[in-house]
Amino acid sequence: MAMNWTQVGKDIEAAVISVLKGSWSTVSTAAGPQIHAMISIGQSIEQSNSQGRLTSLEYNTLKSMQKNALEGILNAYEAVGIVVAEQAADAAWNVLSQALIKGAGIAFA
């Protein structure tokens, strides 16, 4: 089943906004495009993996890096606290993993 990445992107943004709340309006101009870029990279990771172009270690490393990177990007903004950035990254990751489990049947930790 083909993934609707546009919808996944919207759902991830909604999940991040629900955690960041008022801070989102402060950081959205700068952080928004970067979050979308991270989602796009997440999509590429899945495509490479489904084509057998990544080892399982590489796939797991990239997934871990993805979450770490999103958290790091959000942390660059003074309006976003360290704990909130971590929660927002977790929320984004949960949406992505749920979408992958439902859409592609991939076991995704």
Next chain:
Amino acid sequence: MNTLRRVPGKGLLLTRLIAVSTLGTMLTACAPTYDNVADQMLVATQTQADDGLLKLENLGNQIDGLKKSSSASDHKILTDDEAQASYASNIDFYSKLQSSMTALDARMTSNPDLSTQKITPSLKALEDNIDSVRQTHATQNTVSPDFAKLSRQQMDQQFKALTVYELTIKNGNKPQ
């Protein structure tokens, strides 16, 4: 004078109050100062990471292509490429990159303005990701071209976040 003589600590107390008040005003009023050296170090470190990972991506693609060939000359090139893509041949790249990140971290967080401490987790996340790539390469002794490419793209986004921070300061604004 008589009053000060009767209460010896009063003058000292006044001096301290003025000092604390001045320090408080300074801390709340000043925005981070743009640091040209930190900006240049950031660009240089990103270039260093991009160069190393692009080299691994290109070698990986070449190796994949050469593996399909039965020519003896291609086999020799394949052996050379595999040696260049091995972890042992890239230890220097990772060590120099991690050293650059340590120096960048020190420089970017040394600004006396308290808001610069906010970027410490961002720098740490980038350092951790570089180390993750290094550990994966060390474990497998090689990395796939897709892994090198996707690692580079992720790191570029992290470098971009730090660049936005630097440019915000350069434009005279306080980072959000």
